[in-house]
Amino acid sequence: MNNYKKCIALFLKRFLLIVLIYQLSRALFYFMNLDLFDTFTFQTFIGGLFFDFAAISYLNIIFLVAHLLPGNFKYSSSYQRVLKIAFYVVNLLFIATNFIxxxxxxxxxxxxTFGMITAKGMEQEAIGLIPSFLAEFWYIALIFIAISILFWKLLPDLNKNITRQDITKKDYVLKFSYLALSIVVLLILGRGGFQKKPIKIVDGIKYGALSNTALVLNTPFTILKTIAKKEDIENTTYYNTKELKSIYNPVISLNPNKPAIKKNVVILILESFGNENIRRGQTPFLDSLITKSYYFKNGFANGKVSIDAVPSILSSIPSLMNNSFITSSYSLNKINGLPKIFKNEGYKTSFFHGAFNGSQNFDQYAKVAGFDQYFGKDEYTGKEAFDGRWGIFDEEFLQFYAKKLTSFKQPFFSSLFTISSHNPYIIPEKYKGKFPKGTTVIQESIAYSDYALKKFFETAKKQKWYNNTLFVISSDHTSAGGDQEADQTNIGKFRIPILFFDPSNPELVGVNEKNFQQIDIMPSILDYLNIKTDMVSFGKSYKSKDNFVVYYLQGTYHYIKDDYYLAFANNQTIGLYNWKKDVLLEDNLINKDKAKVKEYEKFIKAYIQSFNERIIYNKLAL
Incomplete structure (x- = not known):
């Protein structure tokens, strides 16, 4: 029995060593991103430990069995060597995700999440970006290598002088009892305790401020929690059908009393052009264009990654799932976005993206959305302009774009997604030193992309189609960091520039201070052009009296109406703030304005239910 107890002790030592490494990776996660989090508290530490035990327990149940299965076979040196290597490799692989x-x-x-790291169409992208990430963040790789070596050195071995003992029937019963009890303990730790349901990602909110949930969680846990999820959302039944429609109905009917305006429409989606870059002076051309446009000062993104922006902008489908719509199990749902609506109006439709074909599944989305043509890196023609990693530099690809638009029969509807301000932020050698470096690594490439945009408009102005075109410009999401505290709140993380520019309409100029988001772009364009149509849109037209935005981030729904912001998670409100006065979201009004909480909760529940039902039952098109 003494030998068996040594095996139990060996597993416990190895288990606790993993726990210690998780704490170290959390400390690095915090200190390397200090400006993105609130204060690290004891509550944060306890919550983090709670989720670490859950992830480590699930990952190591198989190793528990391998350590404690009764029998003398496990005392052989070859068995122990294989067991140690397997334990090391599997746990190191998941520790690596924390470092990434x-x-x-x-x-x-x-x-x-599992969906983020395995999304179809992201394989080549990951391969292309790994070298640049390693080059830019080499110190993380070095720390990880050091941790890996230390982990192996500290990983304890079974006592080599162990003497084999005869095992009686009674010993087998006792040892199997120990094994069963140990499995039960790990399962309890894995599910997070004795409560009815196992802990979920969203439960991270229980252990600190909303902005600290990622600090409480660990990446192995979020991967394990999403690895078996075939579906991304659950059907919710807050209200019956009649009640639901009376509170919120995403069906929009446009019935203008004027004839349709057959203008061309060009939507330019700018990589990482968040508000934090606009005010820094990195975008002189876009700044000048804003003064000649109808500018939505309080513009918001519907997601934090590029693949969230495309369906939001072009099909008015927000990102209210942990997986992006494009890579979710609903990606082939029937949708009736701008490409199909414009096609019915006699428009030629096209989508352009300068990265390699298949990047971020944009080519697949283009087919599902109904675009006539897709133009990626493979379709580019012009002088050599490959950045060596990602795709065609923005300047050359935008010039190619202008040339292609000129070849299209009018009216046309087209959208382009820029790439040069995406990591690894490569700009052409000839422009090194021309643009301001700024305070973060992305800002020089933002300035270059702004310059490329300027050159595009200079070329476009000379074309016959220019004055008959509505240009819509939106960022896909904010960039990695901001130089003000407000940039890191759950408001600041989503604030982006959105503007409408019609060179033939001097009246479409000014600043709109209403809350406006990417999913509002589709109904706004159609309303502006007097196009008669019925559609499912989770946004609203710029002419609407409604003044709300809704977005989502890992278990929490964010609802802004007028001057107030509500955070909703786990079927309950967790925060209410006056975001105009309290820009850092420090004064939680949840117990001070219960009437507003009730009003806002009623709407957000209806919004969630409407979205989930239409996604699950494939009712995004009428």
């Missing part, structure tokens, strides 16, 4: 998120969190504002 130390940097990746800056871009997504959430812990990575």
């Amino acid at each position: 998120d130390i940097i990746y969190y800056r871009f997504t504002s959430r812990r990575s």
